[in-house]
Amino acid sequence: MAHDRLDAVKLDGAGPIYDQIRRSIRDLILGGTWPPGTSVPPEHALMEQLGASRMTVHRALVQLAREGLITRRRRSGTVVASPPTTHAMLDIQRYAYEVLARHDGRPSPELALRFGLKRGEKIAHLVTLHRADDRPHVLEERVIHLATVPAAAAEDFARTPPGDWLLQHSLWSQAEHAISAVPAEPDDAALLDIAAGEACLLIERRTWNQAAPVTAVRLLYPGNRHRFVGRFGPYGAV
Amino acid sequence: MAHDRLDAVKLDGAGPIYDQIRRSIRDLILGGTWPPGTSVPPEHALMEQLGASRMTVHRALVQLAREGLITRRRRSGTVVASPPTTHAMLDIQRYAYEVLARHDGRPSPELALRFGLKRGEKIAHLVTLHRADDRPHVLEERVIHLATVPAAAAEDFARTPPGDWLLQHSLWSQAEHAISAVPAEPDDAALLDIAAGEACLLIERRTWNQAAPVTAVRLLYPGNRHRFVGRFGPYGAV
DNA sequence: CAGTGGTCTAGACCACATC
DNA sequence: ATGTGGTCTAGACCACTGG
Numbered sequence: 001m002a003h004d005r006l007d008a009v010k011l012d013g014a015g016p017i018y019d020q021i022r023r024s025i026r027d028l029i030l031g032g033t034w035p036p037g038t039s040v041p042p043e044h045a046l047m048e049q050l051g052a053s054r055m056t057v058h059r060a061l062v063q064l065a066r067e068g069l070i071t072r073r074r075r076s077g078t079v080v081a082s083p084p085t086t087h088a089m090l091d092i093q094r095y096a097y098e099v100l101a102r103h104d105g106r107p108s109p110e111l112a113l114r115f116g117l118k119r120g121e122k123i124a125h126l127v128t129l130h131r132a133d134d135r136p137h138v139l140e141e142r143v144i145h146l147a148t149v150p151a152a153a154a155e156d157f158a159r160t161p162p163g164d165w166l167l168q169h170s171l172w173s174q175a176e177h178a179i180s181a182v183p184a185e186p187d188d189a190a191l192l193d194i195a196a197g198e199a200c201l202l203i204e205r206r207t208w209n210q211a212a213p214v215t216a217v218r219l220l221y222p223g224n225r226h227r228f229v230g231r232f233g234p235y236g237a238v
Numbered sequence: 239m240a241h242d243r244l245d246a247v248k249l250d251g252a253g254p255i256y257d258q259i260r261r262s263i264r265d266l267i268l269g270g271t272w273p274p275g276t277s278v279p280p281e282h283a284l285m286e287q288l289g290a291s292r293m294t295v296h297r298a299l300v301q302l303a304r305e306g307l308i309t310r311r312r313r314s315g316t317v318v319a320s321p322p323t324t325h326a327m328l329d330i331q332r333y334a335y336e337v338l339a340r341h342d343g344r345p346s347p348e349l350a351l352r353f354g355l356k357r358g359e360k361i362a363h364l365v366t367l368h369r370a371d372d373r374p375h376v377l378e379e380r381v382i383h384l385a386t387v388p389a390a391a392a393e394d395f396a397r398t399p400p401g402d403w404l405l406q407h408s409l410w411s412q413a414e415h416a417i418s419a420v421p422a423e424p425d426d427a428a429l430l431d432i433a434a435g436e437a438c439l440l441i442e443r444r445t446w447n448q449a450a451p452v453t454a455v456r457l458l459y460p461g462n463r464h465r466f467v468g469r470f471g472p473y474g475a476v
Numbered sequence: 477c478a479g480t481g482g483t484c485t486a487g488a489c490c491a492c493a494t495c
Numbered sequence: 496a497t498g499t500g501g502t503c504t505a506g507a508c509c510a511c512t513g514g
Binding site: 254255256290291292293294297311312313314 | 501502503504505506510511512513514
Binding site: 280281282293296299300310311314315316 | 481484
């Protein structure tokens with residue numbers, strides 16, 4: 001009920017009040033206490049609960065909205081946002097994917113090296129191939145940290161690709177991306193239906209929730225069929 | 239003098255007051271009226287000049303600081319920020335570069351196609367090679383729009399690479415990046431000292447100031463020697 | 477010390493969307 | 496009609512830091 005949600009927001013005395021409010025609500029969202037769609041108490045309620053002025057509460061909520069964690073509308077109020085839709089499959093007519101390999105357990109030394117894992121850690125290791133319009137689209141090799149996402153152990157990913165599934169069933173607060181160009185290894189080339197050594201775009205992404213590692217993935221896009229486009233303002237900012 | 243700078247900030251009646259102030263100052267910076275290092279009038283002066291409350295002025299300045307256009311420090315005040323340093327040459331011991339080709343004038347049809355230029359437009363077309371630690375580092379092909387940056391016609395780029403020069407001598411408000419992996423063309427491969435067909439990372443960037451095109455560049459990084467790393471928060475935001 | 481920005485309050489009016 | 500967020504004011508106190 002709403003009273004529970006109001007009580008859940010707390011000040012910890014560290015730093016400015018607006019930032020204490022922002023962090024408190026952010027943690028409730030990233031910690032899963034407030035899943036997407038949960039309605040956030042209105043400003044006047046938070047104001048009374050916390051003994052802060054409305055401008056201060058407003059400031060915290062505006063910042064959370066700018067970070068994409070909540071969406072706000074007049075009259076209908078503030079709700080926890082849903083993660084963004086994963087695929088921009090605008091041009092794709094047919095989409096299919098299959099799990100090529102899966103192994104759960106402790107990582108082998110070379111796997112640990114490739115994904116920066118600790119030795120004893122329990123992980124799920126998946127290799128999946130995504131097809132679009134009947135052509136290989138991307139080869140995905142992924143590690144899921146089972147200590148952070150235990151539910152992944154019971155999921156076979158037969159219907160939902162691991163990336164989509166993780167968006168639904170886990171939370172993340174930070175990610176690191178690396179982009180490079182690599183020649184296709186013979187095995188990978190065969191799967192992607194290209195010549196060995198052909199130029200591929202490799203995107204490596206690692207995500208964490210707070211300090212806990214969630215997943216690490218290597219996405220290999222064949223040839224120069226793919227372009228990734230971004231728009232920016234001056235000095236790299238929006 | 240300070241009085242001039244204060245008079246230059248104006249309200250246009252469109253939208254919230256804080257946004258009018260923000261856009262007015264932003265335009266003074268991006269238009270070159272306030273070059274980097276210019277001191278921005280303090281909040282109380284803007285407040286009196288514009289008849290706005292301090293919170294409203296503050297809000298505009300905070301947003302400009304978040305966008306990286308100004309830097310603010312207590313006591314010493316607010317100044318227009320300098321563009322970020324161009325190279326992260328932390329690991330690079332020796333850096334060198336040379337201009338391989340240059341041609342000014344109207345673009346050929348295929349050049350117009352490659353860089354998305356209009357036919358009659360006057361441009362400078364440059365090919366330069368950058369070396370780091372005595373190895374080819376990146377091959378740069380660039381077009382500079384002389385209508386937007388006329389001073390580029392008189393610059394030979396013998397000492398300063400065009401990217402650095404443009405940061406000093408032009409302004410931009412928006413950029414579009416595209417990243418892809420491509421095999422090296424034979425000519426490019428020879429210049430980069432790699433085998434033809436080897437995987438290269440291609441970064442294409444086009445920049446504008448307001449609506450005017452400034453420059454377009456294709457940066458070809460050899461092999462998989464390079465990685466581009468970025469960190470992000472949830473949902474792509476900071 | 478004094479000037480600057482950083483934060484905060486207790487109000488107020490308005491715009492907007494749903495009820 | 497009413498509840499919600501969006502904006503704005505006129506003050507206030509504080510933190511920091513350069514003269």
